[in-house]
Amino acid sequence: xxxxxxxxxxxxxxxxxxxxxxxxxxxxxxxxxxxxxxxxxxxxxxxxxxxxxxxxxxxxxxxxxxxxxxxxxxxxxxxxxxxxxxxxxxxxxxxxxxxxxxxxxxxxxxxxxxxxxxxxxxxxxxxxxxxxxxxxxxxxxxxxxxxxxxxxxxxxxxxxxxxxxxxxxxxxxxxxxxxxxxxxxxxxxxxxxxxxxxxxx
Amino acid sequence: xxxxxxxxxxxxxxxxxxxxxxxxxxxxxxxxxxxxxxxxxxxxxxxxxxxxxxxxxxxxxxxxxxxxxxxxxxxxxxxxxxxxxxxxxxxxxxxxxxxxxxxxxxxxxxxxxxxxxxxxxxxxxxxxxxxxxxxxxxxxxxxxxxxxxxxxxxxxxxxxxxxxxxxxxxxxxxxxxxxxxxxxxxxxxxxxxxxxxxxxx
Numbered sequence: 001x002x003x004x005x006x007x008x009x010x011x012x013x014x015x016x017x018x019x020x021x022x023x024x025x026x027x028x029x030x031x032x033x034x035x036x037x038x039x040x041x042x043x044x045x046x047x048x049x050x051x052x053x054x055x056x057x058x059x060x061x062x063x064x065x066x067x068x069x070x071x072x073x074x075x076x077x078x079x080x081x082x083x084x085x086x087x088x089x090x091x092x093x094x095x096x097x098x099x100x101x102x103x104x105x106x107x108x109x110x111x112x113x114x115x116x117x118x119x120x121x122x123x124x125x126x127x128x129x130x131x132x133x134x135x136x137x138x139x140x141x142x143x144x145x146x147x148x149x150x151x152x153x154x155x156x157x158x159x160x161x162x163x164x165x166x167x168x169x170x171x172x173x174x175x176x177x178x179x180x181x182x183x184x185x186x187x188x189x190x191x192x193x194x195x196x197x198x199x200x201x
Numbered sequence: 202x203x204x205x206x207x208x209x210x211x212x213x214x215x216x217x218x219x220x221x222x223x224x225x226x227x228x229x230x231x232x233x234x235x236x237x238x239x240x241x242x243x244x245x246x247x248x249x250x251x252x253x254x255x256x257x258x259x260x261x262x263x264x265x266x267x268x269x270x271x272x273x274x275x276x277x278x279x280x281x282x283x284x285x286x287x288x289x290x291x292x293x294x295x296x297x298x299x300x301x302x303x304x305x306x307x308x309x310x311x312x313x314x315x316x317x318x319x320x321x322x323x324x325x326x327x328x329x330x331x332x333x334x335x336x337x338x339x340x341x342x343x344x345x346x347x348x349x350x351x352x353x354x355x356x357x358x359x360x361x362x363x364x365x366x367x368x369x370x371x372x373x374x375x376x377x378x379x380x381x382x383x384x385x386x387x388x389x390x391x392x393x394x395x396x397x398x399x400x401x402x
Contacts, residue, residue, distance in 0.1 A: 139298050
């Protein structure tokens with residue numbers, strides 16, 4: 001697998017970052033829902049939130065890296081077999097997921113820094129509080145954080161179902177591409193060959 | 202004969218009336234005070250043991266109230282305080298968020314708390330007890346505060362002030378809070394510290 005993307009396929013950096021972000025988001029969502037139900041004498045009462053915050057900050061780093069890589073490198077075209085409606089819906093979903101990701105992380109940051117305390121990332125470094133002391137900041141940010149996270153994970157679920165639909169129903173390369181396989185030009189001598197896949201209809 | 206009786210009854214009524222007027226004239230000695238929340242010379246503090254090892258202090262920042270003080274008969278005084286539960290402040294935004302949530306005060310559902318005195322017993326030494334109806338989390342129960350007058354007199358700006366501090370404690374579960382904070386932390390202490398400005402004229 002290439003490092004960089006081509007107009008037809010995802011490189012190893014994009015693929016890795018995609019699945020890293022996906023797994024982290026699902027993990028943080030589950031951890032978040034679980035940790036808020038813990039009671040005072042649970043062993044995880046303090047470590048749960050500490051891990052949630054630390055990973056969240058690292059996720060922000062990964063996401064910025066991912067966006068930077070996306071802006072830097074070529075972005076693969078949608079597979080040729082995708083209908084215009086599918087292309088538009090997919091593009092809108094991708095943009096919305098990025099917006100939700102940043103929204104979830106910003107609201108989470110605002111909960112923890114509401115009274116000016118920094119966020120500790122596994123004792124390695126601290127993220128300082130920039131915005132604090134807004135009226136009801138922790139409470140409002142907490143509600144926004146929950147609802148945006150639910151929206152994000154729901155949309156990611158639809159995104160995943162759409163990928164499975166392309167794989168099992170349409171039998172195209174949409175999902176395989178994001179697994180770093182299935183490029184039409186992968187084995188072709190001329191990797192610049194147009195990505196018009198044979199029509200499968 | 203009949204008439205004499207009537208006269209006697211009338212004169213008796215006059216005596217009773219005059220006697221009745223005595224407390225009525227004493228009522229003229231009742232001073233009305235507004236609790237000085239504007240200048241923040243009043244505090245609704247609470248404290249609860251943390252794990253049994255230390256005291257955790259917090260307060261409600263948004264409250265208001267009035268009291269009356271009968272200089273002839275302090276037991277004839279009264280106090281009423283309204284507290285906005287969302288204004289809870291324990292100097293830690295995330296803890297405050299938790300305390301405002303459903304595990305504790307559930308402030309979205311129960312935004313108001315209040316105390317209204319029903320019976321005051323005053324000793325000559327400037328201490329006494331104030332019993333009243335305390336409403337928290339939609340539950341109203343009688344509580345009794347041990348109260349002492351801190352001081353009274355003119356202020357440097359032409360007004361007249363009088364201040365008290367009262368303490369009470371009760372189990373959190375009396376008001377429907379059953380979150381487990383540990384065996385040493387079942388009861389909360391409330392410290393009501395108020396300075397009133399006399400309303401003259």
